[in-house]
Amino acid sequence: MIRTMTTIAAALAALAACAPERQVSGRALYAEYCTSCHGPGGRGDGPAAEGLGKRPADLTGIAARNGGTFPMVAVMSTIDGYTRRGDRSSVMPELGIALQEGPLVLIETEPGNTTPTPANLVALAEYLTRLQR
Template sequence: MTSRFVIAAGLLVTAAAIIACAPQHQVSGRALYMEYCASCHGADGRGDPEAAQALGKMPADLTRISARNGGTFPMVRVMSVIDGYTRRGDRSSVMPELGPILQEGPLVMLELDDGTVTPTPANLVALAEYLRGLQR
């Protein structure tokens, strides 16, 4: 059992080293937002009334996410909605699953609320951080 633990620990250290040594490139959350989100949520994140006509309902006001969550920005939940994880099988959702698109590129180590650190697509983190910056 001890040798399995040593092997597992070695694999984790190797994976962390690979991620840490991966070439860094700047990911623009704003550019990702403008490319994938602004057509429905508007350039300012408040929802686009013209898109609402085509969709049959008003897209969410992304500037009020924290306000709808007691003043706290729910980073992990926001990323889950963006990538589609929490919406799989929800036929009423008109928002596309962006997970496959945002997985391209490097990973970054993201610390979750419970202290767990997990490799996460840099594009997904950048987009969620941009949304955090839109809060009012």
């Protein structure tokens, strides 16, 4: 089973390497998908925030809320919607489908394990690291 998963991961990496390279901008993805609710600075004060039943999260304090470490995998899972499936109290849309277009990159999701992940999702999460205060 492990050999099969390793083979699949290697094949996906090879396919991703063959895909035409496209520069992904986390800032542009943030502007397109996040600014309306979270605001340009990530503080949860975007123009659409007032119309929501729950204030959007202040994205500038993600690392501070996690002992000073930015939890990249958890953030990507939240953006994707994976950890929020079935959460009826969440007002944030699941962006997994919107961010799937484009190449995959291998991300270490836990020590020794890599997962093919949409480059757009990674770029957006990496952009959020720059918003931390």
